[in-house]
Amino acid sequence: MTTQTAVVRVPGTTANLGSGFDVLGIALKLYNRVAVTRVPRRGVRIVSPISDEARAGATQMVEEASSAFFRKTRTRAFGWDVSITGDVPVARGLGSSTTVLVGALAALDAIAGTGLGKEGVFQLANELEGHPDNAAPATFGGFTASAPAPEGARVARFPVSSKVRFVVLVPGFEVRTSDARRLLPSAYPKADVVHALGRVAMITAAFASGDLGSLAGMFDDRVHQPCRTPLIPALPRVIAAGVRAGAVGGWLSGSGSTIVCLATADAEPVGRAMQRALPESRLHVVAADASGYRLERPRP
Ligand code: HSE
Numbered sequence: 001m002t003t004q005t006a007v008v009r010v011p012g013t014t015a016n017l018g019s020g021f022d023v024l025g026i027a028l029k030l031y032n033r034v035a036v037t038r039v040p041r042r043g044v045r046i047v048s049p050i051s052d053e054a055r056a057g058a059t060q061m062v063e064e065a066s067s068a069f070f071r072k073t074r075t076r077a078f079g080w081d082v083s084i085t086g087d088v089p090v091a092r093g094l095g096s097s098t099t100v101l102v103g104a105l106a107a108l109d110a111i112a113g114t115g116l117g118k119e120g121v122f123q124l125a126n127e128l129e130g131h132p133d134n135a136a137p138a139t140f141g142g143f144t145a146s147a148p149a150p151e152g153a154r155v156a157r158f159p160v161s162s163k164v165r166f167v168v169l170v171p172g173f174e175v176r177t178s179d180a181r182r183l184l185p186s187a188y189p190k191a192d193v194v195h196a197l198g199r200v201a202m203i204t205a206a207f208a209s210g211d212l213g214s215l216a217g218m219f220d221d222r223v224h225q226p227c228r229t230p231l232i233p234a235l236p237r238v239i240a241a242g243v244r245a246g247a248v249g250g251w252l253s254g255s256g257s258t259i260v261c262l263a264t265a266d267a268e269p270v271g272r273a274m275q276r277a278l279p280e281s282r283l284h285v286v287a288a289d290a291s292g293y294r295l296e297r298p299r300p
Contacts, residue, residue, distance in 0.1 A: 037082075103293065
């Protein structure tokens with residue numbers, strides 16, 4: 001007998017980490033819960049409260065996830081209801097859409113007994129999103145670097161010390177990833193490419209070795225942050241304030257609007273300084289999530 005309801009807890013994520021555009025990401029201890037129930041009718045319905053505007057985007061995403069899932073697994077389609085609850089804010093660069101996508105695919109996999117597992121869920125989420133930097137950490141946890149490969153996307157994952165704190169400043173305004181991607185140029189000068197390559201190598205090496213002291217100065221970026229600053233004008237001043245207060249560095253989280261600073265010592269002054277630089281914002285101080293999405297027992 002297959003399960004009829006599956007609940008998946010999925011971590012929010014911070015992607016890019018400066019110059020690791022579409023490549024680097026970290027899972028955060030900030031979670032959404034996605035509950036999927038198989039129902040005896042066709043189609044997908046979002047049953048949790050959601051604004052009309054958010055509903056349109058989310059409905060399209062879950063419908064695409066549904067078609068892709070049944071096509072990929074060659075399973076006879078069934079109807080399902082989905083409920084999304086949790087702490088990951090919408091359209092703030094913390095991977096909230098990815099939590100819904102990964103959670104829905106993982107729940108469908110559990111209900112249908114299709115055996116995609118984490119690797120299959122990740123590959124399908126990556127195909128649907130077009131970049132793996134949120135789907136990889138949301139699936140596997142920790143720090144991830146991903147690259148396209150003949151078999152799909154290849155992921156290297158490293159654990160993040162539970163002592164590290166991510167100081168997450170969530171502005172009151174939204175940024176749509178599609179709008180923020182339109183601001184980027186289609187080509188870059190060689191010097192900027194070399195600048196980015198060095199940083200991606202150094203950041204990945206620091207998380208792989210655990211020597212996070214070598215991260216200082218490595219989060220400055222010429223790939224996407226300068227073009228996106230008009231959407232988040234406080235970005236340079238919030239990062240500078242965090243670093244002055246003791247952060248190792250900071251970056252625009254995904255395509256924004258959230259700004260994240262990494263603290264290996266006392267995170268509290270870092271958060272205070274960041275919030276002073278942008279008072280209309282919410283602050284979360286969190287560690288990295290270590291294991292990515294997980295199935296939970298449905299509550300009776
Ligand atoms: N890497 C993507 C971007 C967003 O910066 O457009 C991931 O959330």
